[in-house]
Amino acid sequence: MKSFRDLADLEPQRLEELLDLARRLEKHPEPKALEGKVLALLFLSPSLRTMTSFQSAMLRLGGGSFIASPEFGIHPLETRPGVVMDGTAVEHVREAIPVIASYGDALGIRAFAPRKSIEDDVLDKDFDALASLSTAPVINMESAIRHPCQSLADWKTMDELSFPRNGGKFVLSWANHPKALPLAVPAATVQMAAMRGMETIVLRPEGFELPEAVMERARRAAAVSGGSVRETADRAEAIEDAHAIYAKSWSSTRHYGDADLDRELRQGLRGWCVDDSWFETTSPDCRFMHCLPVRRNVVVNDSVLDGPRSIVLKQARNRLYAQMAVLHAIMKGSV
């Protein structure tokens, strides 16, 4: 494996090998595997789970990592090409990224969407531009439209709990939130469920349709895996017999990048907070999933989150093992 930018890049066989490796490293740690190896971590957007789990993953494999982030005392970085840099930015990513990459055996990059153009963001143009500057293998730690580490962890979590692949019903539900959030997790999640062969349903209010390019890509994955993908605003129909409700808020795609219209549209959508009533018609063992961080009693209420249906902590813990596998695969060439 030369890099880890998108779950969709992985052939099914390779994905299984990666999941096997994650399970193996969970049971049989290899504290010398990455001795003397270094992971460079570039955070252009904030993080808790990703930052801490990647550091831990390297340590558990005997290596280490360092963090570069404008929030950690480094100077502001310029990203625009051709600009006369007489403003606040002290360094261009054209220097910063290859330099940081040259100090590591792989480079993790987190860079959220600029949220100016949905077309650009769906193509993940900014992330690809940053990644192309790295001389080291790149790991996507969440970009405009992708979050493969989360997806790999979610897949592993569902395997552990014996969620059915073909025949499993997976509902990705939009949820209420005070802010307009990125499309990365919903886009990655619908892709992941489709690749896993599940009946994948995107449940969302009008104005929050996922971009057609995202849906089309997921449908192509479903065609290979034997799953299906569709979108609806009908909650009752969507969640009936579901095996998983994966809640996540995202910004309006109708008013993409327009904070005011987005907020207006979200007025009246406070009911999109997952509570126990959602599980009345699901499969009896239906689980609640979320990538975290989650706002309690806004996205989901305490009762669901603290109850036996919630597997959010298991998902978060599997970030560690998923990422250990990715690092092992890239730095040891094991997958």
Next chain:
Amino acid sequence: MKSFRDLADLEPQRLEELLDLARRLEKHPEPKALEGKVLALLFLSPSLRTMTSFQSAMLRLGGGSFIASPEFGIHPLETRPGVVMDGTAVEHVREAIPVIASYGDALGIRAFAPRKSIEDDVLDKDFDALASLSTAPVINMESAIRHPCQSLADWKTMDELSFPRNGGKFVLSWANHPKALPLAVPAATVQMAAMRGMETIVLRPEGFELPEAVMERARRAAAVSGGSVRETADRAEAIEDAHAIYAKSWSSTRHYGDADLDRELRQGLRGWCVDDSWFETTSPDCRFMHCLPVRRNVVVNDSVLDGPRSIVLKQARNRLYAQMAVLHAIMKGSV
């Protein structure tokens, strides 16, 4: 040892084992002892010594650590139960703590007192609530009322300098300071000196009495160890023949949580700055102690701090060995 929350939790025999281990690791480093092990560090309050010494301690034992802190680019955390999270906090400690803990083999937590209710703070309610969320063993890196890492280091320091246990006179003296400071160090220190069997005197102006619960607990420890504990405002009597003067400022307990009345009470207490005159009637080899950070010429003057009586740097250095022992004990099960 399953956790390290409070020095008072330790049986005398176990405490001696921990001190032995600290001395052994100082002389005979074990750079492979914690290979592949990870310490998660959650700082909800600022730190210099604790942050750097815990990182160093893990590295010297062959492991590593990561830091999560709202000052290090992670989002604000909610701590209140049952709240509708539509404000600035992006994540609840109910998720954040178990997640962070799940990436480590132990979790260090630093969380100063909320300073709203002295009754709650004395019970260390907030720390215990946070600690109860961890699935990993917890290390107290300073809470509302406890600082066992500092106490263990101080104990080791006094042993090295052959401070008498029974028969030693230990004066914890209040000192001047521009701010109302936490009770953690004074409460921990009086407990530590009492457990060590010393004649323990809390010297403080009126209005700065330590809480009765703290004094009572220390007296119980003294009853076991053969020491004693008392409080006084009479400096001359307190410091006569003392073997150690441990200076520390703390907030008024009479006006606890009231910054204005606290400041008012501190007017006129500028004389509570330790200088050479304090040592005229002490034991000739009396030492000056402080946990650091210390404000020069406010808490203690340059002459004492730079002179031969000061052992503050030795105390700080022993933080490293004390914490190496705690980590070894917890992660290797050696104590």
Next chain:
Amino acid sequence: MKSFRDLADLEPQRLEELLDLARRLEKHPEPKALEGKVLALLFLSPSLRTMTSFQSAMLRLGGGSFIASPEFGIHPLETRPGVVMDGTAVEHVREAIPVIASYGDALGIRAFAPRKSIEDDVLDKDFDALASLSTAPVINMESAIRHPCQSLADWKTMDELSFPRNGGKFVLSWANHPKALPLAVPAATVQMAAMRGMETIVLRPEGFELPEAVMERARRAAAVSGGSVRETADRAEAIEDAHAIYAKSWSSTRHYGDADLDRELRQGLRGWCVDDSWFETTSPDCRFMHCLPVRRNVVVNDSVLDGPRSIVLKQARNRLYAQMAVLHAIMKGSV
């Protein structure tokens, strides 16, 4: 090697050994060399390359590091002697530095010039005062007037590209910049080129002369190495047949510490931006050098920086190997 404060401290033979060691560690990593060893890093000024490359260097040698910095959540530090600390500073460097140093096997310090007095800065008084407080070996990570890690990396880079030592023509050129920058890199660079035996020319506009003490020290080094050092404002003459143009902006020495007069003097100096025309009369294989971070199209234009003459990324990468050698030399006693 007991410390690494200044390239000029090194005898020629020792410098060659250090370069040999850097080359050896680049080719033959030693991931167990510094097992259990810890580097303490104190950043009183911002950093990207230095912070990340030192962390990586320790990890590649099997050790680790920790960072203390007022930008990373530690409290403000006092540096003035004898002061009554009743202001914002919570701790004095007289405690902070020995404590941090005592947790490491070496202490890296970065502290830019106070820029109040050019005489004090040229003597590096502040850095030396800080360094004198450390009980551990000190590594200069850039001070008022020195940057030996950069110089060692630059030297190695020139060796790799077979830049002639004696007979090589090295031009350190002032460049345009929106801000008044420190003298550390220009002073270190002229010293490095002189020590390397090159014909060293400082090209700069009037008002930006390097301090006489810096020039005099470089001339003494040139006398030993067989090189030469001079200063000029005549670009045409300076760059003719040059093997290297090393661009760097620095503050006016005529108006040192006076931001307004400095800015005024820089009006009209926008032409000091290196572009392709500069290389018309140089040696055909003349290279462009810079220590980074660099402001594109202010200090140097895109065409030069992205073209084949630029070796700035190689310089930055060599920071890693240079510093691995320094750490190995100090902590293993190998040089």
